[in-house]
Structure formats: C-alpha cells, structure tokens
Amino acid sequence: MSFKKAIQFCGVYLLAATMLFVPTVAQAEMLSTQKTLQSLTHNAEKREWLASMVLRKEVQGRLQEYGVSRAESIKRVNSMTDDEVVSVTDQIEQYVAAGDPLWRASGEKDAGYIFTIIVGVIVIGCLAFCWLIFI
Numbered sequence: 001m002s003f004k005k006a007i008q009f010c011g012v013y014l015l016a017a018t019m020l021f022v023p024t025v026a027q028a029e030m031l032s033t034q035k036t037l038q039s040l041t042h043n044a045e046k047r048e049w050l051a052s053m054v055l056r057k058e059v060q061g062r063l064q065e066y067g068v069s070r071a072e073s074i075k076r077v078n079s080m081t082d083d084e085v086v087s088v089t090d091q092i093e094q095y096v097a098a099g100d101p102l103w104r105a106s107g108e109k110d111a112g113y114i115f116t117i118i119v120g121v122i123v124i125g126c127l128a129f130c131w132l133i134f135i
Helices: 003-020 033-054 057-065 070-079 082-094 110-134
Strands: none
Touching (some): 033 070
C-alpha cells in the first residue's frame, strides 16, 4: 500500500469515527397561537415600559448629559431586539432604586421577607397587648 493510499484510508476511517460523535438529536415542540401571541404582547408591554422609563424627566436629563437626544433614545429603544428589551427591563426591575419594594427586588427571597414582616407585626402586637394588660 502506498503512502497516499494509507493516508486516504486513515482519513476515511477518521472521518467516519468523528461522524459517530456528532449529536444528531433535535427537539421540537408545537407552539400554540395563544402562547405566541402572549409572548408578543408581553414583549410589547416591556418595550412600552422601557420607552416610558426613557421618557422620564430624570432619565432624559442624564441622557442629555451623555449627548443622547430624546428622539435618539426612543429610536434606540425601538431598534432593540426583544431579548435585549427583556434583559434590560429585568435588570431595571431588580434594583430597589427603580421603585420596586424590597421584597419584589429580592427575587427568590419573596416569601422570606413577607414572613419576616408578618412575624414582626405579630411580635409587636403581642408586646403592645401585654403592655396594655399589665401596665
């Protein structure tokens, strides 16, 4: 067997071996029209909310400092993809400075904060009741 034939022989078997390790599994699921429309309306609502945030007086003042006009800021929001809009709005909603209460900004700790508040109110109520009764 010549050197060229040996290289071709090894190349064919090497190619066949690599084809065995290529993932060929694909998954697909049916999307209902209702689910698709809900996703579109949800993204549209987030885009409108982001546009309203950009139009706020405080935000416009900061954007003017960076040299971005009102029209340019709205144009930039409208040119964002749905994924970018969802990412930005989710990041804004995580900050307490965005106007969300503490337990909403906490994410997964919602139940813990609410439980702590309820227990605190009960303890204060019991102490106040005992103070009224015994003093």
